[in-house]
Amino acid sequence: MRNRTKVVALLAVVTMAMGATVGCATTEEVGDRGTPAGGPPMPKDAEVMSDLPAPGLDTRCGDATASLRPGGPPPTPGAMPGGTTMAAIQARGKLIVGVDQNTYQFGYRNPVTGEVQGFDIDMAKEIARAIFGTADGTIQFKVLTSAQRVPKVTSGEVDLVVQTMTINCERRENVEFSSVYYMAGQRVLVKEGSDINGADTLGGKKVCAAKGSTSIARIVNLETDPRPVGIGVDSWTDCLVMLQQNQVDAVSTDDTILAGLKAQDPFTQVAGVPFSEEPYGMAMSKNAPDFTRFVNSVLEQLRTSGRWTQIYNTWLLALLEKPASPPPATYRD
Structure with missing residues (x-):
């Protein structure tokens, strides 16, 4: 029964992710943008990303989390x-x-x-x-x-x-x-049995994250030798499908998001400790x-x-x- 549950969960997330992806690119099209060619089609907008500014280094606004003080309780609803x-x-x-x-x-x-x-x-x-x-x-x-x-x-x-x-x-x-x-805190999601056990072992690995997220910027700025190869996509479920299809070695983002991906595919595991806030x-x-x-x-x-x-x-x-x-x-x- 446990194996059957795993298969059902795996099929469910693949179906959801494919439904959320707007079209697919051929591997040659993706390869033209620098993503390794070969294997199943990748999400249409998957691309290698680099030269992104490291998040968290810009402190010109002081404490970024300091918001405008409320003037008291909210008004009566309506x-x-x-x-x-x-x-x-x-x-x-x-x-x-x-x-x-x-x-x-x-x-x-x-x-x-x-x-x-x-x-x-x-x-x-x-x-x-x-x-x-x-x-x-x-x-x-x-x-x-x-x-x-x-x-x-x-x-x-x-x-x-x-x-x-x-x-x-x-x-x-x-x-x-x-x-x-x-x-939350950023961590790493890999397949069971992977030799990746945290951010410091991502050197040279293909790592997926959403475009426009702090996660993809942090990945490409990790001080490993060589640095990870950041693969940007539009949605996190695209990252999970690419991990399942061996098109990337890991997914890295907030632990909250990774826990949700793991729940949808129990053949994955969250590795290492958080390396950001x-x-x-x-x-x-x-x-x-x-x-x-x-x-x-x-x-x-x-x-x-x-x-x-x-x-x-x-x-x-x-x-x-x-x-x-x-x-x-x-x-x-």
Whole structure:
């Protein structure tokens, strides 16, 4: 029975990943971009990535996780103060949120119901509930890739991005972040029996991560000799399929995302210890500081009321096999 369960899980993730990939490239097309040719077709947008700035080195914004201080408890739901960003959202009737659909238990599409669900989805619903009094029918989810997150905020196409998004100074040049609502760490996912046992053994290996993520930038800047070969794709499930097909040697990103991939394919294992800290924040427009302060006031309530822990226990306790507490907030005026 255990082997049958493994096979079912493996087939399920391959199917989900193939469905999430928009078209496939031939190995020759991918090879033209520098990805090793031969074997099954790779995702259409897979490409070798290098010369990316190392994340975490830019400290010009000071403490990147320090967000705008809330002015107190949030207003009564359904009665947002006139002239505020929240009142405009209330008048529109929808909070528009950018999310993922491929990160298991954080933001993923339920194959039975077709609904997007997970920890990030429930956190976004709490913001909608604080504005409207309910999340039912008052939130519109837009599925984004990692690389689309900042552009969709700056263009105004979404009010908020809640998508396992690491706060850093480079991103804060273009978007504002909430206080930290989750703290993750980057690790490595490999097949069972791999000789890779952590970040320091990735030298010369092909390592997959999502484009536009801090993960891919950290991979190509690892001080190994030789350095890893970073393979960028649009979604994390593409990385898992490439690992299953021996097109990459490892996947490296936040431990939360890797735990979800491992749950979908029990023939993989998470190797080594975390080699970074990844503070997640909700991204918003820099032109709406009132909305950032409002979101922070809602997050403060989630921390103190125990609601954050309820959401964590629903989605992540069994997956990560450890209890957790909400990270404390750091503010600036």
